[in-house]
Amino acid sequence: MNQVQKLLIIGFVWPEPNSSAAGGRMMQLISLFKKQGFSITFASPAQDSDFMVDLESFGVDKKTIELNNYSFDLFIKELNPTIVLFDRFMMEEQFGWRVAENCPDALRLLDTEDLHCLRLARQKAFKEKRPFNATDLFLEDVAKREIASILRCDLSLMISEFEMELLESVFKIDKALFYYLPFLLEPIKIAQLQELLSFEERKNFIFIGNFLHEPNWNAVQYLKETIWPLIRKQLPEAVLHVYGAYPSQKVLQLHNVKEGFLIMGRANDAQEVAKNARVVLAPLRFGAGIKGKLLEAMQCGTPSITTIIGAESMHGDLPWNGFIVDEPSVFADKAVQLYRDKTIWIKAQQNGIAIVNERYLKELFEDDFVKKVEILQADLQKHRLRNFMGAMLQHHTLKSTKYMSLWIEAKNK
Known part of the structure:
Protein backbone atom coordinates (compact mmCIF):
# COMPACT_ATOMS: atom_id res chain seq x y z
CA MET A 1 0.00 0.00 0.00
CA LEU A 185 -4.47 -4.36 21.49
CA GLU A 186 -1.04 -3.38 22.76
CA PRO A 187 0.86 -6.02 24.80
CA ILE A 188 0.67 -5.92 28.60
CA LYS A 189 4.28 -5.57 29.78
CA ILE A 190 5.86 -6.42 33.14
CA ALA A 191 6.38 -2.71 33.94
CA GLN A 192 2.63 -2.09 33.51
CA LEU A 193 1.82 -5.01 35.81
CA GLN A 194 3.96 -3.53 38.54
CA GLU A 195 1.96 -0.30 38.35
CA LEU A 196 -1.39 -2.04 38.88
CA LEU A 197 -3.04 -1.90 42.28
CA SER A 198 -2.59 -5.04 44.39
CA PHE A 199 -5.34 -7.37 45.62
CA GLU A 200 -5.40 -5.56 49.00
CA GLU A 201 -5.53 -2.09 47.43
CA ARG A 202 -8.61 -2.90 45.37
CA LYS A 203 -12.19 -3.09 46.56
CA ASN A 204 -15.76 -3.57 45.31
CA PHE A 205 -17.38 -5.44 42.46
CA ILE A 206 -18.21 -3.64 39.23
CA PHE A 207 -20.42 -4.13 36.21
CA ILE A 208 -19.80 -1.95 33.15
CA GLY A 209 -21.71 -1.73 29.87
CA ASN A 210 -23.61 0.61 27.56
CA PHE A 211 -27.32 0.56 28.47
CA LEU A 212 -28.45 1.06 24.88
CA HIS A 213 -27.34 -2.57 24.46
CA GLU A 214 -30.14 -4.90 25.61
CA PRO A 215 -27.87 -7.74 26.91
CA ASN A 216 -26.29 -5.27 29.38
CA TRP A 217 -29.62 -4.04 30.73
CA ASN A 218 -30.81 -7.64 31.14
CA ALA A 219 -27.59 -8.59 32.98
CA VAL A 220 -28.03 -5.70 35.44
CA GLN A 221 -31.62 -6.76 36.17
CA TYR A 222 -30.39 -10.33 36.71
CA LEU A 223 -27.69 -9.08 39.09
CA LYS A 224 -30.17 -6.99 41.06
CA GLU A 225 -32.91 -9.61 41.37
CA THR A 226 -30.98 -12.88 41.63
CA ILE A 227 -27.19 -12.84 41.90
CA TRP A 228 -26.41 -9.81 44.07
CA PRO A 229 -28.65 -10.92 46.97
CA LEU A 230 -26.78 -14.28 46.99
CA ILE A 231 -23.41 -12.51 47.08
CA ARG A 232 -24.55 -10.16 49.87
CA LYS A 233 -25.65 -13.12 52.00
CA GLN A 234 -22.02 -14.23 52.10
CA LEU A 235 -20.45 -10.75 51.98
CA PRO A 236 -22.89 -8.41 53.80
CA GLU A 237 -20.60 -5.38 53.35
CA ALA A 238 -20.03 -5.96 49.61
CA VAL A 239 -20.66 -3.08 47.21
CA LEU A 240 -21.41 -3.31 43.48
CA HIS A 241 -20.79 -0.26 41.28
CA VAL A 242 -22.81 -0.41 38.05
CA TYR A 243 -21.34 1.79 35.31
CA GLY A 244 -22.69 2.40 31.84
CA ALA A 245 -23.43 5.08 29.27
CA TYR A 246 -27.03 6.09 28.55
CA PRO A 247 -28.79 4.69 31.66
CA SER A 248 -32.59 4.97 31.43
CA GLN A 249 -34.88 5.90 34.33
CA LYS A 250 -35.52 2.17 34.83
CA VAL A 251 -31.79 1.63 35.36
CA LEU A 252 -31.42 4.60 37.74
CA GLN A 253 -34.30 3.31 39.87
CA LEU A 254 -32.27 0.18 40.75
CA HIS A 255 -29.87 2.31 42.84
CA ASN A 256 -30.02 1.14 46.47
CA VAL A 257 -27.36 2.24 48.98
CA LYS A 258 -28.67 -0.10 51.70
CA GLU A 259 -28.21 -3.11 49.41
CA GLY A 260 -24.80 -1.91 48.22
CA PHE A 261 -26.16 -1.78 44.64
CA LEU A 262 -25.01 1.57 43.27
CA ILE A 263 -25.87 2.89 39.81
CA MET A 264 -22.91 5.11 38.91
CA GLY A 265 -23.88 6.12 35.35
CA ARG A 266 -21.28 6.83 32.69
CA ALA A 267 -17.64 6.16 33.61
CA ASN A 268 -15.42 9.07 32.61
CA ASP A 269 -12.55 6.60 32.33
CA ALA A 270 -13.64 2.95 32.13
CA GLN A 271 -10.08 1.67 32.53
CA GLU A 272 -9.56 3.69 35.71
CA VAL A 273 -12.78 2.25 37.15
CA ALA A 274 -11.75 -1.32 36.27
CA LYS A 275 -8.23 -0.85 37.67
CA ASN A 276 -9.61 0.09 41.09
CA ALA A 277 -12.15 -2.74 41.30
CA ARG A 278 -11.36 -6.19 42.64
CA VAL A 279 -13.81 -8.24 40.52
CA VAL A 280 -15.90 -7.65 37.38
CA LEU A 281 -19.34 -9.31 37.22
CA ALA A 282 -20.84 -9.97 33.76
CA PRO A 283 -23.75 -12.44 33.94
CA LEU A 284 -24.78 -12.08 30.28
CA ARG A 285 -27.66 -14.35 29.29
CA PHE A 286 -27.76 -13.54 25.58
CA GLY A 287 -25.59 -11.62 23.14
CA ALA A 288 -23.00 -12.08 20.42
CA GLY A 289 -19.51 -10.96 19.42
CA ILE A 290 -16.70 -10.66 21.94
CA LYS A 291 -17.16 -8.54 25.04
CA GLY A 292 -15.14 -5.36 25.28
CA LYS A 293 -15.85 -5.03 29.01
CA LEU A 294 -14.21 -8.42 29.71
CA LEU A 295 -11.19 -7.70 27.55
CA GLU A 296 -10.80 -4.33 29.27
CA ALA A 297 -10.93 -6.10 32.65
CA MET A 298 -8.03 -8.31 31.54
CA GLN A 299 -6.02 -5.28 30.40
CA CYS A 300 -6.60 -3.73 33.85
CA GLY A 301 -5.55 -6.89 35.70
CA THR A 302 -9.08 -7.32 37.06
CA PRO A 303 -10.49 -10.88 37.23
CA SER A 304 -14.05 -11.49 36.09
CA ILE A 305 -16.95 -13.91 36.43
CA THR A 306 -19.08 -14.37 33.36
CA THR A 307 -21.30 -16.87 31.56
CA ILE A 308 -20.62 -19.22 28.63
CA ILE A 309 -22.12 -16.61 26.27
CA GLY A 310 -20.06 -13.86 27.93
CA ALA A 311 -16.78 -15.71 27.35
CA GLU A 312 -17.70 -17.08 23.91
CA SER A 313 -14.83 -16.96 21.39
CA MET A 314 -12.70 -14.89 23.75
CA HIS A 315 -10.09 -17.20 25.26
CA GLY A 316 -9.51 -20.13 22.87
CA ASP A 317 -7.91 -22.99 24.85
CA LEU A 318 -6.51 -20.68 27.53
CA PRO A 319 -7.89 -20.68 31.10
CA TRP A 320 -10.32 -17.82 31.84
CA ASN A 321 -9.57 -14.61 33.73
CA GLY A 322 -11.61 -15.91 36.70
CA PHE A 323 -14.64 -18.20 36.28
CA ILE A 324 -17.20 -19.05 33.60
CA VAL A 325 -20.49 -20.04 35.25
CA ASP A 326 -24.13 -20.08 34.13
CA GLU A 327 -25.92 -21.25 37.29
CA PRO A 328 -26.72 -18.22 39.54
CA SER A 329 -25.90 -19.76 42.95
CA VAL A 330 -22.55 -21.09 41.65
CA PHE A 331 -21.93 -17.71 39.98
CA ALA A 332 -22.38 -16.01 43.37
CA ASP A 333 -20.17 -18.57 45.18
CA LYS A 334 -17.36 -18.13 42.65
CA ALA A 335 -17.67 -14.33 42.83
CA VAL A 336 -17.23 -14.48 46.62
CA GLN A 337 -14.33 -16.93 46.31
CA LEU A 338 -12.56 -14.68 43.80
CA TYR A 339 -13.18 -11.62 45.95
CA ARG A 340 -11.81 -13.25 49.13
CA ASP A 341 -9.00 -15.55 47.98
CA LYS A 342 -5.84 -13.71 46.99
CA THR A 343 -4.14 -16.80 45.50
CA ILE A 344 -7.07 -17.58 43.18
CA TRP A 345 -7.39 -13.87 42.31
CA ILE A 346 -3.70 -13.55 41.30
CA LYS A 347 -3.90 -16.71 39.17
CA ALA A 348 -7.03 -15.35 37.45
CA GLN A 349 -5.26 -12.05 36.80
CA GLN A 350 -2.31 -13.88 35.19
CA ASN A 351 -4.73 -15.86 33.00
CA GLY A 352 -6.30 -12.64 31.73
CA ILE A 353 -2.94 -11.13 30.86
CA ALA A 354 -2.00 -14.30 28.95
CA ILE A 355 -5.27 -14.10 26.96
CA VAL A 356 -4.57 -10.49 25.91
CA ASN A 357 -0.92 -11.18 25.03
CA GLU A 358 -1.56 -14.41 23.13
CA ARG A 359 -4.83 -13.65 21.33
CA TYR A 360 -5.34 -9.91 20.83
CA LEU A 361 -2.03 -8.25 20.04
Whole structure:
Protein backbone atom coordinates (compact mmCIF):
# COMPACT_ATOMS: atom_id res chain seq x y z
CA MET A 1 0.00 0.00 0.00
CA ASN A 2 2.57 2.57 -1.16
CA GLN A 3 0.52 5.22 -2.98
CA VAL A 4 -1.83 7.38 -0.91
CA GLN A 5 -5.16 5.63 -0.84
CA LYS A 6 -8.50 6.95 0.37
CA LEU A 7 -10.64 5.13 2.91
CA LEU A 8 -14.25 6.17 3.43
CA ILE A 9 -15.84 4.83 6.61
CA ILE A 10 -19.64 5.04 6.71
CA GLY A 11 -20.50 4.97 10.39
CA PHE A 12 -23.75 3.92 12.04
CA VAL A 13 -22.85 6.40 14.82
CA TRP A 14 -19.90 8.69 15.49
CA PRO A 15 -17.28 6.72 17.46
CA GLU A 16 -17.57 6.93 21.26
CA PRO A 17 -14.67 4.78 22.56
CA ASN A 18 -15.54 5.63 26.19
CA SER A 19 -19.17 4.55 25.74
CA SER A 20 -18.91 1.20 23.98
CA ALA A 21 -16.57 -1.51 22.73
CA ALA A 22 -17.82 -0.75 19.20
CA GLY A 23 -16.40 2.78 19.49
CA GLY A 24 -13.05 1.42 20.66
CA ARG A 25 -13.03 -1.10 17.82
CA MET A 26 -13.65 1.62 15.24
CA MET A 27 -10.74 3.69 16.57
CA GLN A 28 -8.48 0.60 16.29
CA LEU A 29 -9.45 0.22 12.61
CA ILE A 30 -8.83 3.93 11.98
CA SER A 31 -5.40 3.60 13.60
CA LEU A 32 -4.59 0.53 11.46
CA PHE A 33 -5.42 2.30 8.18
CA LYS A 34 -3.71 5.53 9.32
CA LYS A 35 -0.53 3.52 9.90
CA GLN A 36 -0.71 2.38 6.25
CA GLY A 37 -0.79 6.03 5.11
CA PHE A 38 -4.47 6.14 4.14
CA SER A 39 -6.32 9.42 3.84
CA ILE A 40 -9.45 8.73 5.92
CA THR A 41 -12.92 10.28 5.80
CA PHE A 42 -15.52 9.25 8.38
CA ALA A 43 -19.09 9.94 7.26
CA SER A 44 -22.29 9.27 9.18
CA PRO A 45 -25.97 10.22 9.05
CA ALA A 46 -26.02 10.18 12.89
CA GLN A 47 -26.43 13.31 14.98
CA ASP A 48 -23.37 14.61 16.83
CA SER A 49 -23.10 13.53 20.46
CA ASP A 50 -21.42 15.10 23.47
CA PHE A 51 -19.24 12.03 23.89
CA MET A 52 -18.06 11.39 20.34
CA VAL A 53 -14.35 11.40 19.65
CA ASP A 54 -12.79 14.43 17.96
CA LEU A 55 -11.99 12.76 14.63
CA GLU A 56 -10.10 15.75 13.27
CA SER A 57 -7.55 15.43 16.10
CA PHE A 58 -6.76 11.95 14.71
CA GLY A 59 -6.28 13.38 11.21
CA VAL A 60 -9.65 12.04 10.00
CA ASP A 61 -12.03 14.19 7.93
CA LYS A 62 -15.57 14.26 9.35
CA LYS A 63 -18.56 14.45 7.03
CA THR A 64 -22.28 14.41 7.87
CA ILE A 65 -24.30 12.62 5.19
CA GLU A 66 -28.03 12.22 4.59
CA LEU A 67 -30.07 9.07 4.09
CA ASN A 68 -31.99 8.77 0.80
CA ASN A 69 -30.35 11.81 -0.72
CA TYR A 70 -28.55 12.33 -4.02
CA SER A 71 -26.02 14.57 -2.22
CA PHE A 72 -24.23 11.37 -1.11
CA ASP A 73 -23.67 10.39 -4.77
CA LEU A 74 -22.03 13.75 -5.48
CA PHE A 75 -19.92 13.48 -2.31
CA ILE A 76 -18.61 9.96 -3.01
CA LYS A 77 -17.93 10.65 -6.69
CA GLU A 78 -15.78 13.62 -5.72
CA LEU A 79 -14.02 11.75 -2.89
CA ASN A 80 -13.52 8.66 -5.10
CA PRO A 81 -12.34 6.33 -2.29
CA THR A 82 -10.28 3.20 -3.00
CA ILE A 83 -11.85 1.40 0.00
CA VAL A 84 -15.25 1.87 1.63
CA LEU A 85 -15.76 0.40 5.11
CA PHE A 86 -19.37 0.00 6.27
CA ASP A 87 -19.81 0.14 10.05
CA ARG A 88 -22.47 -2.58 10.54
CA PHE A 89 -24.78 -4.03 7.93
CA MET A 90 -27.41 -1.26 8.24
CA MET A 91 -25.00 1.22 6.67
CA GLU A 92 -24.28 -1.14 3.77
CA GLU A 93 -28.04 -1.51 3.25
CA GLN A 94 -28.51 2.25 3.09
CA PHE A 95 -25.43 3.30 1.13
CA GLY A 96 -24.00 0.12 -0.46
CA TRP A 97 -25.93 0.47 -3.71
CA ARG A 98 -24.84 4.09 -4.08
CA VAL A 99 -21.20 3.08 -3.48
CA ALA A 100 -21.48 0.24 -6.04
CA GLU A 101 -23.04 2.55 -8.60
CA ASN A 102 -20.74 5.56 -8.18
CA CYS A 103 -17.44 3.86 -7.23
CA PRO A 104 -17.68 0.32 -8.65
CA ASP A 105 -13.92 -0.28 -8.30
CA ALA A 106 -13.77 0.58 -4.58
CA LEU A 107 -13.14 -2.41 -2.31
CA ARG A 108 -16.21 -2.82 -0.06
CA LEU A 109 -15.49 -3.95 3.50
CA LEU A 110 -18.09 -4.62 6.21
CA ASP A 111 -17.22 -4.43 9.91
CA THR A 112 -19.91 -6.64 11.42
CA GLU A 113 -19.11 -5.81 15.11
CA ASP A 114 -21.16 -8.89 16.02
CA LEU A 115 -23.78 -10.97 14.24
CA HIS A 116 -26.93 -9.01 15.03
CA CYS A 117 -29.15 -11.92 13.99
CA LEU A 118 -27.42 -14.21 16.51
CA ARG A 119 -27.89 -11.70 19.33
CA LEU A 120 -31.58 -11.18 18.48
CA ALA A 121 -32.33 -14.90 18.01
CA ARG A 122 -30.74 -15.66 21.39
CA GLN A 123 -32.66 -12.82 23.00
CA LYS A 124 -35.93 -14.18 21.60
CA ALA A 125 -35.14 -17.74 22.78
CA PHE A 126 -34.27 -16.40 26.24
CA LYS A 127 -37.53 -14.43 26.50
CA GLU A 128 -39.50 -17.46 25.35
CA LYS A 129 -37.72 -19.55 28.04
CA ARG A 130 -36.34 -22.13 25.64
CA PRO A 131 -32.84 -23.14 24.52
CA PHE A 132 -31.38 -21.37 21.50
CA ASN A 133 -30.95 -23.47 18.36
CA ALA A 134 -28.88 -22.42 15.33
CA THR A 135 -31.92 -22.97 13.10
CA ASP A 136 -33.62 -20.10 15.00
CA LEU A 137 -31.42 -17.83 12.89
CA PHE A 138 -33.41 -18.71 9.76
CA LEU A 139 -36.54 -17.22 11.36
CA GLU A 140 -34.96 -13.81 11.93
CA ASP A 141 -35.73 -11.17 9.29
CA VAL A 142 -32.52 -9.46 10.41
CA ALA A 143 -30.60 -12.60 9.37
CA LYS A 144 -31.84 -12.28 5.80
CA ARG A 145 -30.78 -8.62 5.71
CA GLU A 146 -27.45 -9.18 7.47
CA ILE A 147 -26.38 -12.21 5.43
CA ALA A 148 -27.38 -10.41 2.20
CA SER A 149 -25.15 -7.52 3.25
CA ILE A 150 -22.22 -9.87 3.96
CA LEU A 151 -22.66 -11.47 0.53
CA ARG A 152 -22.78 -8.09 -1.24
CA CYS A 153 -19.50 -6.96 0.32
CA ASP A 154 -16.06 -8.04 -0.83
CA LEU A 155 -14.93 -8.92 2.70
CA SER A 156 -16.59 -8.91 6.13
CA LEU A 157 -14.50 -8.41 9.27
CA MET A 158 -15.43 -10.80 12.09
CA ILE A 159 -14.39 -10.55 15.73
CA SER A 160 -15.76 -13.93 16.84
CA GLU A 161 -14.55 -17.35 15.66
CA PHE A 162 -17.87 -18.86 16.76
CA GLU A 163 -19.72 -16.50 14.41
CA MET A 164 -17.38 -17.40 11.56
CA GLU A 165 -18.26 -21.07 12.08
CA LEU A 166 -21.97 -20.14 11.96
CA LEU A 167 -21.53 -18.28 8.68
CA GLU A 168 -19.80 -21.29 7.18
CA SER A 169 -21.85 -24.16 8.64
CA VAL A 170 -25.35 -22.66 9.00
CA PHE A 171 -25.45 -20.07 6.20
CA LYS A 172 -22.97 -21.88 3.86
CA ILE A 173 -21.02 -18.71 3.14
CA ASP A 174 -17.70 -19.05 1.33
CA LYS A 175 -14.74 -18.51 3.69
CA ALA A 176 -13.21 -16.13 1.13
CA LEU A 177 -15.89 -13.57 2.07
CA PHE A 178 -15.04 -13.14 5.76
CA TYR A 179 -11.91 -12.51 7.77
CA TYR A 180 -11.02 -12.84 11.47
CA LEU A 181 -9.91 -9.50 12.87
CA PRO A 182 -10.57 -9.28 16.63
CA PHE A 183 -9.84 -6.31 18.90
CA LEU A 184 -6.30 -5.07 18.24
CA LEU A 185 -4.47 -4.36 21.49
CA GLU A 186 -1.04 -3.38 22.76
CA PRO A 187 0.86 -6.02 24.80
CA ILE A 188 0.67 -5.92 28.60
CA LYS A 189 4.28 -5.57 29.78
CA ILE A 190 5.86 -6.42 33.14
CA ALA A 191 6.38 -2.71 33.94
CA GLN A 192 2.63 -2.09 33.51
CA LEU A 193 1.82 -5.01 35.81
CA GLN A 194 3.96 -3.53 38.54
CA GLU A 195 1.96 -0.30 38.35
CA LEU A 196 -1.39 -2.04 38.88
CA LEU A 197 -3.04 -1.90 42.28
CA SER A 198 -2.59 -5.04 44.39
CA PHE A 199 -5.34 -7.37 45.62
CA GLU A 200 -5.40 -5.56 49.00
CA GLU A 201 -5.53 -2.09 47.43
CA ARG A 202 -8.61 -2.90 45.37
CA LYS A 203 -12.19 -3.09 46.56
CA ASN A 204 -15.76 -3.57 45.31
CA PHE A 205 -17.38 -5.44 42.46
CA ILE A 206 -18.21 -3.64 39.23
CA PHE A 207 -20.42 -4.13 36.21
CA ILE A 208 -19.80 -1.95 33.15
CA GLY A 209 -21.71 -1.73 29.87
CA ASN A 210 -23.61 0.61 27.56
CA PHE A 211 -27.32 0.56 28.47
CA LEU A 212 -28.45 1.06 24.88
CA HIS A 213 -27.34 -2.57 24.46
CA GLU A 214 -30.14 -4.90 25.61
CA PRO A 215 -27.87 -7.74 26.91
CA ASN A 216 -26.29 -5.27 29.38
CA TRP A 217 -29.62 -4.04 30.73
CA ASN A 218 -30.81 -7.64 31.14
CA ALA A 219 -27.59 -8.59 32.98
CA VAL A 220 -28.03 -5.70 35.44
CA GLN A 221 -31.62 -6.76 36.17
CA TYR A 222 -30.39 -10.33 36.71
CA LEU A 223 -27.69 -9.08 39.09
CA LYS A 224 -30.17 -6.99 41.06
CA GLU A 225 -32.91 -9.61 41.37
CA THR A 226 -30.98 -12.88 41.63
CA ILE A 227 -27.19 -12.84 41.90
CA TRP A 228 -26.41 -9.81 44.07
CA PRO A 229 -28.65 -10.92 46.97
CA LEU A 230 -26.78 -14.28 46.99
CA ILE A 231 -23.41 -12.51 47.08
CA ARG A 232 -24.55 -10.16 49.87
CA LYS A 233 -25.65 -13.12 52.00
CA GLN A 234 -22.02 -14.23 52.10
CA LEU A 235 -20.45 -10.75 51.98
CA PRO A 236 -22.89 -8.41 53.80
CA GLU A 237 -20.60 -5.38 53.35
CA ALA A 238 -20.03 -5.96 49.61
CA VAL A 239 -20.66 -3.08 47.21
CA LEU A 240 -21.41 -3.31 43.48
CA HIS A 241 -20.79 -0.26 41.28
CA VAL A 242 -22.81 -0.41 38.05
CA TYR A 243 -21.34 1.79 35.31
CA GLY A 244 -22.69 2.40 31.84
CA ALA A 245 -23.43 5.08 29.27
CA TYR A 246 -27.03 6.09 28.55
CA PRO A 247 -28.79 4.69 31.66
CA SER A 248 -32.59 4.97 31.43
CA GLN A 249 -34.88 5.90 34.33
CA LYS A 250 -35.52 2.17 34.83
CA VAL A 251 -31.79 1.63 35.36
CA LEU A 252 -31.42 4.60 37.74
CA GLN A 253 -34.30 3.31 39.87
CA LEU A 254 -32.27 0.18 40.75
CA HIS A 255 -29.87 2.31 42.84
CA ASN A 256 -30.02 1.14 46.47
CA VAL A 257 -27.36 2.24 48.98
CA LYS A 258 -28.67 -0.10 51.70
CA GLU A 259 -28.21 -3.11 49.41
CA GLY A 260 -24.80 -1.91 48.22
CA PHE A 261 -26.16 -1.78 44.64
CA LEU A 262 -25.01 1.57 43.27
CA ILE A 263 -25.87 2.89 39.81
CA MET A 264 -22.91 5.11 38.91
CA GLY A 265 -23.88 6.12 35.35
CA ARG A 266 -21.28 6.83 32.69
CA ALA A 267 -17.64 6.16 33.61
CA ASN A 268 -15.42 9.07 32.61
CA ASP A 269 -12.55 6.60 32.33
CA ALA A 270 -13.64 2.95 32.13
CA GLN A 271 -10.08 1.67 32.53
CA GLU A 272 -9.56 3.69 35.71
CA VAL A 273 -12.78 2.25 37.15
CA ALA A 274 -11.75 -1.32 36.27
CA LYS A 275 -8.23 -0.85 37.67
CA ASN A 276 -9.61 0.09 41.09
CA ALA A 277 -12.15 -2.74 41.30
CA ARG A 278 -11.36 -6.19 42.64
CA VAL A 279 -13.81 -8.24 40.52
CA VAL A 280 -15.90 -7.65 37.38
CA LEU A 281 -19.34 -9.31 37.22
CA ALA A 282 -20.84 -9.97 33.76
CA PRO A 283 -23.75 -12.44 33.94
CA LEU A 284 -24.78 -12.08 30.28
CA ARG A 285 -27.66 -14.35 29.29
CA PHE A 286 -27.76 -13.54 25.58
CA GLY A 287 -25.59 -11.62 23.14
CA ALA A 288 -23.00 -12.08 20.42
CA GLY A 289 -19.51 -10.96 19.42
CA ILE A 290 -16.70 -10.66 21.94
CA LYS A 291 -17.16 -8.54 25.04
CA GLY A 292 -15.14 -5.36 25.28
CA LYS A 293 -15.85 -5.03 29.01
CA LEU A 294 -14.21 -8.42 29.71
CA LEU A 295 -11.19 -7.70 27.55
CA GLU A 296 -10.80 -4.33 29.27
CA ALA A 297 -10.93 -6.10 32.65
CA MET A 298 -8.03 -8.31 31.54
CA GLN A 299 -6.02 -5.28 30.40
CA CYS A 300 -6.60 -3.73 33.85
CA GLY A 301 -5.55 -6.89 35.70
CA THR A 302 -9.08 -7.32 37.06
CA PRO A 303 -10.49 -10.88 37.23
CA SER A 304 -14.05 -11.49 36.09
CA ILE A 305 -16.95 -13.91 36.43
CA THR A 306 -19.08 -14.37 33.36
CA THR A 307 -21.30 -16.87 31.56
CA ILE A 308 -20.62 -19.22 28.63
CA ILE A 309 -22.12 -16.61 26.27
CA GLY A 310 -20.06 -13.86 27.93
CA ALA A 311 -16.78 -15.71 27.35
CA GLU A 312 -17.70 -17.08 23.91
CA SER A 313 -14.83 -16.96 21.39
CA MET A 314 -12.70 -14.89 23.75
CA HIS A 315 -10.09 -17.20 25.26
CA GLY A 316 -9.51 -20.13 22.87
CA ASP A 317 -7.91 -22.99 24.85
CA LEU A 318 -6.51 -20.68 27.53
CA PRO A 319 -7.89 -20.68 31.10
CA TRP A 320 -10.32 -17.82 31.84
CA ASN A 321 -9.57 -14.61 33.73
CA GLY A 322 -11.61 -15.91 36.70
CA PHE A 323 -14.64 -18.20 36.28
CA ILE A 324 -17.20 -19.05 33.60
CA VAL A 325 -20.49 -20.04 35.25
CA ASP A 326 -24.13 -20.08 34.13
CA GLU A 327 -25.92 -21.25 37.29
CA PRO A 328 -26.72 -18.22 39.54
CA SER A 329 -25.90 -19.76 42.95
CA VAL A 330 -22.55 -21.09 41.65
CA PHE A 331 -21.93 -17.71 39.98
CA ALA A 332 -22.38 -16.01 43.37
CA ASP A 333 -20.17 -18.57 45.18
CA LYS A 334 -17.36 -18.13 42.65
CA ALA A 335 -17.67 -14.33 42.83
CA VAL A 336 -17.23 -14.48 46.62
CA GLN A 337 -14.33 -16.93 46.31
CA LEU A 338 -12.56 -14.68 43.80
CA TYR A 339 -13.18 -11.62 45.95
CA ARG A 340 -11.81 -13.25 49.13
CA ASP A 341 -9.00 -15.55 47.98
CA LYS A 342 -5.84 -13.71 46.99
CA THR A 343 -4.14 -16.80 45.50
CA ILE A 344 -7.07 -17.58 43.18
CA TRP A 345 -7.39 -13.87 42.31
CA ILE A 346 -3.70 -13.55 41.30
CA LYS A 347 -3.90 -16.71 39.17
CA ALA A 348 -7.03 -15.35 37.45
CA GLN A 349 -5.26 -12.05 36.80
CA GLN A 350 -2.31 -13.88 35.19
CA ASN A 351 -4.73 -15.86 33.00
CA GLY A 352 -6.30 -12.64 31.73
CA ILE A 353 -2.94 -11.13 30.86
CA ALA A 354 -2.00 -14.30 28.95
CA ILE A 355 -5.27 -14.10 26.96
CA VAL A 356 -4.57 -10.49 25.91
CA ASN A 357 -0.92 -11.18 25.03
CA GLU A 358 -1.56 -14.41 23.13
CA ARG A 359 -4.83 -13.65 21.33
CA TYR A 360 -5.34 -9.91 20.83
CA LEU A 361 -2.03 -8.25 20.04
CA LYS A 362 -2.36 -6.01 17.02
CA GLU A 363 1.04 -7.16 15.77
CA LEU A 364 -0.44 -10.67 15.34
CA PHE A 365 -3.04 -9.42 12.84
CA GLU A 366 -2.17 -6.10 11.24
CA ASP A 367 0.37 -7.21 8.61
CA ASP A 368 -1.70 -10.19 7.54
CA PHE A 369 -4.81 -8.01 7.17
CA VAL A 370 -2.90 -5.43 5.10
CA LYS A 371 -1.71 -8.24 2.78
CA LYS A 372 -5.27 -9.58 2.49
CA VAL A 373 -6.55 -6.14 1.45
CA GLU A 374 -3.73 -5.74 -1.10
CA ILE A 375 -4.48 -9.17 -2.64
CA LEU A 376 -8.19 -8.33 -2.92
CA GLN A 377 -7.49 -4.95 -4.49
CA ALA A 378 -5.10 -6.50 -7.03
CA ASP A 379 -7.63 -9.13 -8.11
CA LEU A 380 -11.01 -7.61 -7.26
CA GLN A 381 -12.91 -8.54 -10.41
CA LYS A 382 -11.90 -12.20 -10.15
CA HIS A 383 -12.86 -12.22 -6.45
CA ARG A 384 -16.28 -10.80 -7.32
CA LEU A 385 -16.80 -13.26 -10.18
CA ARG A 386 -16.41 -16.12 -7.70
CA ASN A 387 -19.14 -14.60 -5.51
CA PHE A 388 -22.16 -15.12 -7.77
CA MET A 389 -24.67 -14.95 -4.89
CA GLY A 390 -23.27 -11.55 -3.93
CA ALA A 391 -23.45 -10.31 -7.54
CA MET A 392 -27.04 -11.53 -7.82
CA LEU A 393 -28.01 -9.79 -4.56
CA GLN A 394 -26.19 -6.65 -5.65
CA HIS A 395 -28.17 -6.67 -8.91
CA HIS A 396 -31.56 -7.06 -7.24
CA THR A 397 -30.70 -4.74 -4.35
CA LEU A 398 -29.62 -2.04 -6.76
CA LYS A 399 -33.06 -2.28 -8.29
CA SER A 400 -35.23 -2.60 -5.15
CA THR A 401 -33.31 -0.46 -2.65
CA LYS A 402 -32.41 2.10 -5.24
CA TYR A 403 -35.98 2.78 -6.32
CA MET A 404 -37.30 2.73 -2.75
CA SER A 405 -34.62 5.25 -1.81
CA LEU A 406 -35.33 7.42 -4.85
CA TRP A 407 -39.05 7.33 -4.01
CA ILE A 408 -38.33 8.47 -0.41
CA GLU A 409 -36.02 11.19 -1.77
CA ALA A 410 -38.72 12.43 -4.17
CA LYS A 411 -41.32 12.31 -1.39
CA ASN A 412 -39.04 14.33 0.94
CA LYS A 413 -38.81 17.10 -1.66
